[in-house]
Amino acid sequence: MARVAHVSEDLRTRFEDVRSRIATRARQCGRAPEAITLVAVSKTHPVEILKKAIAAGVTDFGENRIQEADAKIIELGRAATRWHLIGHLQSNKAHRAVKLFDIIHSLDSISLAHRLDRFCEEEGRDELPVLVQVDLADEATKSGVPEAELVKLVRAVKHCSRLRLQGLMTVPPFLADTEQVRPFFRRLRELRDELQSKGSFSEMQGELSMGMSHDFEVAIEEGATMLRIGTAIFGERAAGV
C-alpha cells in the first residue's frame, strides 16, 4: 500500500512538473499552452498506474502495442480517457485498432489507410482521426512514410471517407544533444506548412505530433501541438522497451 501511495505521489509531481515546463516554454515562444496536447505514454505500465495518472489529471494516453493496449483499454474503458496509438500498426491489427483507439498517429501506408477505412465502415464508425507518420531520417528500420511518398499518401487518405487527416507525426533518431533533433522537428513543420498551403488538404488541422521526454521543449519551439511523453511522467521503463 505504502509503495503505491508513494508511486502515485511521484507520478503526480512529475506530471505537474512536465505540465509546467510545457506551459513555460510555450509562453516563452509566444504560444498558448492550451494549444498543446500532452499525451502520456503509458506503454509497459500496468492499469493501476494508469488509474493513478487519471486521478492526477492525465486525459490522453499513448500506447504503442495493440495487444498490450487491448487489455488495458478493456479494463479501464474506452471512455475513461482519450487513447492514442503511437506505435507501428501491422495490417492484421488494423481492425482491433479501429475498435480501441480515438486517434492513430502512425498511419504510414496507402494499404493501411484503405484497411482502416474499410474497418470503420464495417464497425459503423463515421470518423477516425489519423496522423501520417513521416520517416525523416531515412532509417529503413523505422516505421513511417519516406518524405518523397508523403503527398501520395496524403492524397490517398483524403479519398478515404471515414479517415480524418489531422496532421503529421515523427519519431526522430535518439540524439542526446537535443539541438541535433531540432532540424527533424523543423522539417516536419515545413512539410505540414507545404501541405496546408496547397489548400487541397483542407481537412488537415495541422497537428504536429513530435517531442518526447528528453526533447519536448525543443519540439514546442518548433511548433509541436502533441507531445508524446512517457519516462518524464511515469519514470523509467524496464530496459529495452
Ligand SMILES: *Cc1c(COP(=O)(O)O)cnc(C)c1O
Ligand atoms: C515510447 C514512445 C514515446 C515516449 O518516449 P519517452 O522517451 O519515454 O518520453 C514517444 N513516442 C513513441 C512513438 C514511443 O514509442
